[in-house]
Amino acid sequence: MSSQSSRAHLVIKHPIEPDAEPAVRLNDVRLTYETKEGKRLDAVDPTTLTIRAGEMTALVGPSGCGKTSLLRIIAGLTPPSGGEVAVFGQPPKVAQQHKRLGLVFQEPALLAWRSVADNIRLGLQLNPRETHSSTEIDELIEMVGLRGFERYRPAELSGGMQQRVALARALAIDPPLLLLDEPFAALDEITREQMRYEVQRLWGISHDPTEPPRSAIFVTHSVPEAVAIADRVLVMSPRPGRIVADIPVSTPRPRRPEHEHSDRFINDTAIVRAALRSPTTPAVPLDAA
């Protein structure tokens, strides 16, 4: 690893490590449902994909295209109907056991009876033998801007603040892979645009120098959001979902809201939009994973 540090804070500036063990490797992964009438329904067509360590990947596509299904397969929450899934070279179940996955959903999904601080602490509390992280809850609360709200209950917070609690809860276990399923979809536009840059600031911060740089998969149906956040945008076709384009984002890091007016940003969003419009003809050829 390039940036070893003995200090409590190790800020990784998004170094993609092409030689490291990939965060995620999918090989011909597909998902087929059986409907009540006994008909087969293809949710995800065979997908082959590699997500490198330290890479922030956005997954965009129309509603119901299988983005969430793909994310759940990677998280080990839905078993695929076929193909191989490897998270840091091992089955997703192993990543769960070692608490190397940080999940954030569209809804905050917080425990209503717990305070903000206790909700953030939840991941550390569960499966305690695997808690290695020295993450200070106080520090995390400071980082997500919730100082002073530690003792509030979720119902007393706004939607944006609740989602920040969910983000802090995912980060508390210091996972090398963040899986974000439309985390800002339920937020108002103003909070949403603010969160784009907040999540980028937070996702690279890690305490554990032995882990690879943090990777993230960010599911969204907002093109500007995908381009603003990701190093790479994967475009999915309507169901059965299939990755039809793999578009690198050229805007340099660290990114700021002003970048959304730059030519690069506008150009990248145009490429993504084109790929979404005509999913059969990839705008940029798929890289051979």
Added chain:
Amino acid sequence: MISEPIPDLDTLDGPEPRSRRLSRPDLRPTLTWILPPLVALLLLAVAVELWVRLGDVSIWLMPRPTTVIESFFVDFGRYFNEGLKTLAVSLGGLAIGTAAATLLAAGVAHSQMLERAVLPIAIMVKVTPVVALIPLFIIWLGHGWNPKIAIAALITYFPVLINAIAGFRDVDPRMHDFFRSVNASTWEIFRHLRWPAAVPYLFASLKISVTLSLIGAVVAEFFLSGQGGLGAVIWIEQNSLRLEQVFASVLMLTIIGVTLSTAVVVAERLFSWRLDQPVTAS
């Protein structure tokens, strides 16, 4: 032109005012709630008193409210002691019934097989008037406290079972996914997710069960009049047509019922995280 200052993002994202349902309401009942029913009750008593006196109603049919009150205070020690026995049966049955129902509900919430096996039987018990089993319970469990507690337990059992199952299952699937994503054990999911989710449901069912257990206790005491308790007092006194004793016993039962129900409400406010009531499942 309207030129409002642009609020900064921090205040826009600020907390909403503390919602009312989360601020704990005052436990002290206010006069506005206590006084009107007391006045109504007093007026009713005065009306009955006048009706009995002026209408020359036989005291074998309807005692004067004043003699009932007199009996209640003169014989207070007796009503109190017999009331304690009834209360003990009621609470014993409630404790056993609630514990057994909660345990079974925890099993049912985790196993569809167990649900399919147990729920039809539980519903059969629910539609059967449990008090019909008292003679059997006396044969099986003898003449002591046991048959009475068993009836009180059985009668409280069903509402707790149904509510607890609903509570243990009232779990946000996304939240459940989060627990799974860190490889939480079934026990951890129960302890930190299912159990807290069920607490408001359990209190809702306790409100129903607490009065049911009193019914079970009193009816069982009718059958076991040698064992004491207010049910036994009522049974014995009505045989001698001493209606003021019957009414005084009923008055004591009302006081016990109000006390028990109030205790559940107070406990709920102290121990339940959610103050607005969930929809009960029964």
